[in-house]
Amino acid sequence: MRGMVVPKDSLGELVSKLSDRYKIFGPKRKGTEWIFGEVESADEMDLRYSTTILPPRKFFLPTSERLFSFRMDGRVEEPEEPDIPALIFGIHSCDLNALLLLDAVFSSGQFPLPSYVKRRERTALVALTCTEVGDHCFCESMGTGPSPAGGYDVLLTDLEGEYLMESGSRRGDEILALARGREASKGDFDRKAEAIERAKSKFKRRVDLRDIDELFLKNLDNPIWERLGEKDLACGLCVNSCPTCFCFDVRDKLDFPMDSGVRYKEWDACVLLEFSQVALGGNFRRDRSARIRQFIGHNLGWGGASQFREFRGKAKCVGCGRCIRYCPAGIDLTEVLKELRGA
């Protein structure tokens, strides 16, 4: 294992070197919250952020994306190659693992999505071990944090005053080569392990995943779904902030004067009424209770993970807690799970 230890105040220098090669995105303040946004220097970033409003999937599956454009005479044009190489700085372990799940949907299998694959290839990921734990986090239970086991180019761990930098790829080696610091020692890795242990002891939420698929399938008629359906606003905040939700719609849009147009996709959410609507007003999940059951069931139970055999996580959910943090109605999937278990 190769690693370096760099002083915290050298981060600015590293970021400015990296910005010659990459367009850099990092966690920035937005009101009371944070977003991943473009940064020019290290001090625009707030690496002590809890979670961002939208997860990093927005970079790989943009909220709205052209699949191709066409002219009415049948000529079709594919979108250009995605833009210059990018680097996402400070991605948390949960969000990183979420990308690994999305990989199983969009870059493997029979029909990989070229734009996704290219964006993933061209984007360097500098991950961050979480040494602090947010009120809504439960990544530990999901096996996705607080420190990632892989999938990053570089992993940063805050060792108070300095960062341990580990490389996870060739690209990571190159990034490390730009850093100014010393070779990491065994002692440094021990400090990292301690930091992780300390973080683990701070989790306020834990979920019990034993026999989770069966638990949900057994409880399809549990009255809890009715109750949640009454509270649920079907506003979609949970799905749209979820790092692993990947559903989208495909639509056509014609330009005036209607001789050309685009086919594009846009994020959609299973909690919305229109999601399961078919012709003549048919709908397979008309009731809010069925839709909230789908959201929670797909995230925790009935094989959200097993749907994509390549993905080795325990469930679709990575425990980032966004859906809990952002639900106006206070719906909390960890509490739902507890209730299903009769606790």
Next chain:
Amino acid sequence: MSEVMEIRVDYVARVEGQAEILVKVVGDRVEEAKLAVFEPPRFFEAFMVGRKCGEAHEIASRICGICHVPHQVAALEAVEDGLGIEPDEQTRALRKLLNYANHISSHALSVYFLSVPDYFGKPDVISMASEHPDLVRNAIRLKKVGDDITERFGGRAIHPVTLVVNGFTRIPTKADLEWAKKELLNVKGFAMEGVDFIAGLDVPDFERKCEHIALSQPDQYAINEGRLISTEGLDIPPREYRDHIEETHTDYSWTKRSIVRGRDSFLVGPLARVNLNFDRLSDDAKEAARRSGFKPPVFNPFMAVLARAIELVNAIDDSVSIIENLKLDKGPVREDSFEVKAGEGFAIVEAPRGILYHNYAFDARGIIQKADVVTPTAHNSRNIERDLEALAPKLRDLSPEEAVLMCEMLVRAYDPCISCSVHLLNAK
């Protein structure tokens, strides 16, 4: 035997709202000269009672989809007056910028889309496009600049959303300001040419001296604040409005009509503003006006079209100087970040069509107990009829079509906003 001439326009086109014109001349006597509004009333002042004072401007905005910004500004100022809130420089500057944007959009629409086609014998601006492509394209651009500024600064082009009591929920960025300045300067040239172009139109030769009323401020062209002055010596603060101006009803129109107490009807709008505040116009506007032969005071109501063209130049210039002087040192405020208390407030704002009066009284919880709104078109409606009366005898020399057109052109020169005018409440 006396000859009878009758003019009936049962739905005046190219004005906002629904109104008819009725003129009847028997011999030398004008028997009837009416602008009858059949646009239904919407009872705004009735249903604003019981709402919160912080909502007044949002609701008032829906009185008119063309002059929504001045309605919002007037309501905000009146509510702030009642709450004892003195808005800061920046807020006042941004409001003025937005009101100017509204004037630009509305004037561009009125001059080029609604009035100009008459002088070319066309039914609308679209049918002018093939013969005058540049004029039409530029007119559209000019209007769009006004709309776009409102959209960018106000969050929406029509019924903007960022204006609230004591500030804005979003403060424009430096980039927004630079963008706006560039956009404004882009259309400046056309606005200047526009003055010459309008001055070159064959405007009917007609004059009727009447009282002109407008807001006025000593150091700037007044649109959002100031005292009410007139060509007959009126000079009052907004809260004394009701002491001097009264409204009457007729049985044939939903619009109420105003007169100066003890005097007669009066004219408000661009012509009144330019007449009364000529000196405070921007240098280029003044220069363009002089070149066009506009010598205040002008008492030909048809010349309001030219006054609008002059005001377009002024609005652009003044907006640019507001932008250049803005420091943006005050942050955004929430829609509810003010303390409520009982009070009553008054405000007068210049909408594109003239002065707009708002007055609210609310209780200690800030719930509106009384609302009183008088719009420019209500101010003008009696005066339009007086003009029609004076114009009518001259119409006999014209063909019936020309006579009808002349009446319509007169009404269009006032650019009445009829939706605005049909929800008046006499405050009691």
Next chain:
Amino acid sequence: MRLENPYLAEECVIKGSRRQTPDVYTYAISYPRGSRRLRTPFMPGQFIMISVLGIGEAPFSFSAWDDEKAIFETTIRTVGNVTSAIMRRGEGQRIWVRGPYGRGWPMEEARGKDILIVAGGIGMAPLRPVIEMVARNRRSYGGLEILYGAKTPEDLLFADEFDSWRSIPGAELLLTVDSVPRGTKWDHGVGVVTTLFDKIRTEPNDSIVMMCGPEIMMKFAVKGLLAMGFRPEDIYLSLERRMECGVAQCGHCQIGPKFVCKDGPVFPYSELRGLPDLLA
């Protein structure tokens, strides 16, 4: 390596259309000979995504195909934007197609076994190629029993082919309708499709059921068949769900862990049992 954009469709031409019922037409569509994907062998029960540029895309089953002529047929009920745009496009006009996608009918598993087909309304469309395949490979399959129900006699698809279906050796066709308008001649059953169940001759052992129709019909049919001794793993249903992609990405067609587009649209009942949002 250059990845192919799975959403790009191929330009195809409508060769002709036949009216089946007042709102259902069968379209013959020819695809380009050098076609990239459309040349992959079709399986009965699979589906394709058809689009009209500027209007949108929707999933449809094959109702027949002919590889030699590079033509396939699809039978479409006009219900909304895409379907009515297809209907308005006449012969010789272009549409865009991608696929085929999904898991079709268990033609391999059915070899040597009796086949019982249960269809309701437009649900006959994806089953028609099964009948043709059995007819063409008569000796590979056992008995063929077809139960078909529709709203009224007018709503039965492929009525002009019923005689040739009946003439397939060992084949049986039983028809029923919900109601018969006055004046219409009708010498078959009246009632929902399950009312035909006591006439079923197919033995539950060593047979395969293939079913497609409204979900509520399938719910009751499955119940009846289970009661008659058919095994859940021998009853195959074709499901319909909202689909925006056809390639297991858009998420719309999920039923629990299953994607209807990828794992289906044809499923043995044994795989569906106990899943959410099913069989309304």
Next chain:
Amino acid sequence: MKPKLAVVKMTGCAGCQMEVLRIEDKLLDLTGAVEIAYFYMATSANRHGPYDIVLVEGSVSTPRELRELKELRDGAKLLIALGDCACSGCLPSIVNWVPPEESAKVYERFLEIHSRKESFQRVSPLSAHVRVDLELRGCPPNRDAILEALKGALLGIRPFLREHPVCVECKLKENACLLVCEGRPCMGPVTAAGCGAACPSNGRVCEGCYGPMSDANASSLAEIFARRCGLSQEDIVRKFRKYAGLMPAFSKEAGGKI
């Protein structure tokens, strides 16, 4: 032959028509595809009906409008309600809760005028009287939606309009939620999208100007307003009795049917 388009005004503020005019850069393209046969605010060349595509701004508040609406409906292939006034009554629908005597006070000689120019002193959406083929919500509806509707009309399809909540657009713009993060009473969760989350993106709570979304859970939001934002019962009624209090989805929270 080009389909005939009419833009008709009933009881409204003309803001929706102004939004139609805001498609100015496409207006010339549009006139290539449709004949603008009736648009009083923009032209004096207005033809008699029937018209193929009718956009109606404003609500119904007089017998005269009701007669006109029925006539337009009879002749129209497509009747489109343009904006909140036409779809739900908009802000002026608040007057429906005001006793007629009160609103009559607006006019001193109300009855006298009434004999000539009648008013119901109530507003109602078009759909209360005739079949409406498409509703363009919003005060005013966004010009993009107006264009989509016109394109749909020309193509013979149902245009895509956002019936999901404002929150969806708000989140796609990555706004920090005002309701959750600041405890402010935002109507976004029950309001139909289409505005691009204009208000929350500009630091202001949604006031609900697009009316109820397809699956509005008004009672749950009302409860959240009371619990999380500290709104009084009266305030909650005012929130729902605003742009669309007449709509069934809001009517209970708006203080009941009237």
